[in-house]
Amino acid sequence: MKAIILHGKENISLGEFPTPETHRGEVKVAVSYCGICGSDYHKYEGKANTHPIRYPVPLGHEISGTVAEVGEDVKGLSVGDKVTVDPNWSCGKCYFCQNGKPAFCENARGVVKGMAEFVVSPVENVYKLPDGLSMRDAALAEPLSCCIHGADLLDARHGESVALVGFGAIGAMMLELLRLSGAGDITVIETNTDKKETAIEMGATRFVSPTDEEAIKELSESGRITKVIECVGNRHAEATAIKVAGKGATVVLFGVADEKEILPFSPYEAFAKELTVKASFVNPFTTKRAVDMLASGLLDTDRLISAVLSMEEAMDEIRHPNFSRKGKVLVKISDAE
Numbered sequence: 001m002k003a004i005i006l007h008g009k010e011n012i013s014l015g016e017f018p019t020p021e022t023h024r025g026e027v028k029v030a031v032s033y034c035g036i037c038g039s040d041y042h043k044y045e046g047k048a049n050t051h052p053i054r055y056p057v058p059l060g061h062e063i064s065g066t067v068a069e070v071g072e073d074v075k076g077l078s079v080g081d082k083v084t085v086d087p088n089w090s091c092g093k094c095y096f097c098q099n100g101k102p103a104f105c106e107n108a109r110g111v112v113k114g115m116a117e118f119v120v121s122p123v124e125n126v127y128k129l130p131d132g133l134s135m136r137d138a139a140l141a142e143p144l145s146c147c148i149h150g151a152d153l154l155d156a157r158h159g160e161s162v163a164l165v166g167f168g169a170i171g172a173m174m175l176e177l178l179r180l181s182g183a184g185d186i187t188v189i190e191t192n193t194d195k196k197e198t199a200i201e202m203g204a205t206r207f208v209s210p211t212d213e214e215a216i217k218e219l220s221e222s223g224r225i226t227k228v229i230e231c232v233g234n235r236h237a238e239a240t241a242i243k244v245a246g247k248g249a250t251v252v253l254f255g256v257a258d259e260k261e262i263l264p265f266s267p268y269e270a271f272a273k274e275l276t277v278k279a280s281f282v283n284p285f286t287t288k289r290a291v292d293m294l295a296s297g298l299l300d301t302d303r304l305i306s307a308v309l310s311m312e313e314a315m316d317e318i319r320h321p322n323f324s325r326k327g328k329v330l331v332k333i334s335d336a337e
Contacts, residue, residue, distance in 0.1 A: 001017055001116055001117040003017040003058040005017055007056045008055050009044075023071050025123055026074070026122055027083075027123050027126045028069035029067060029085060031114055032063075032066065032135040032332070033065075033331065033332055035114075035328055036060070036328075036329045048258075057113055060112070060115035061087035061110060061142060062087075063114040063119065064083070064084050064139040064141070065083060065119070065334075066081065066082055066083070067083055071123075077126060082135065083126050085112050087114075088103065088125075089105075089124075090102035093107075102284050103283075104281075112125075117333060127141070133291070140299075141290045143169070143170065146282060148286040149281075150174065150254040151229075154227050154278075156227045157181070157183075159182065160183050160185075161183075161185040162226070163189060163227070163244050164186060164188050164189065165229070165237045166230060170231045170254070171231040172202065172328075173304060176203075187208060188207050189208050189216075190207065190209070191209060210236070210240050220243050226249050228251045228252070230255055233256045242270065247274065248274055249273065249275055250276045306324070307326075308329075308332050311332075
């Protein structure tokens, strides 16, 4: 099968890869679209990932597609069904699984290598799409499910003042969720000022650059921000998130930072504000909610998606990010809709 293959650090190719076989309890999916995740860039750069990487391997895990084959004992799915797949498999038997924390499964593995014509997944990870949900939009289910988990941890309530640090593809999804949660005042903090108009149109109350020291100081001293979510994944954004948080605030670190990066912040500041600092990891129990939310039409997916690329074009995008700086990039694997 045709695939975008990662061979090692900064080494990818577009070529033939063995088509995975379907075994008992598994489903083969013909991939329609696959999103490019920030973690795909991390893998390309040789950085740490959620699961260990065994080269060579196709990139990608945010997919939509059509059931091409079902293994023995598979029930509830048939060839031709439109689906998406949760890439994070857990065993259901280890200490963490049995204590309601499958994201930390001791036997966890990734079951989607999505920038390829086919993937094979355990049936429990496959979600049938509701009628009317397009393949294009369904490819947003995995990143949206992660955002929903982060938003759950943040727990922004109606009328609360929230700061969102970072307005990339994930930040835009998070803004949609914050708006739908009823947050009364949303401040977007983002280095790229070209995104200001879009952020305001999507529901932000104000847009602030992190380099505007006066504006950041004003936010910090106001004490009005009770919830902060950081969607960048570097120490500067994380430090900004803690700085603007008001007294008694909750800060969620959602962005995936470099494993070697250390966060510089004042423990006294955290103490004086009595901050609650959390981190968000993958998407436990949120895939179905993401699928249903996409099907509802509540999200403006046209604003979230910046480009749909061919596999050939995606090679250049992975090597030299361009469209991903403006929103979510999808790779079109097949013409099936």
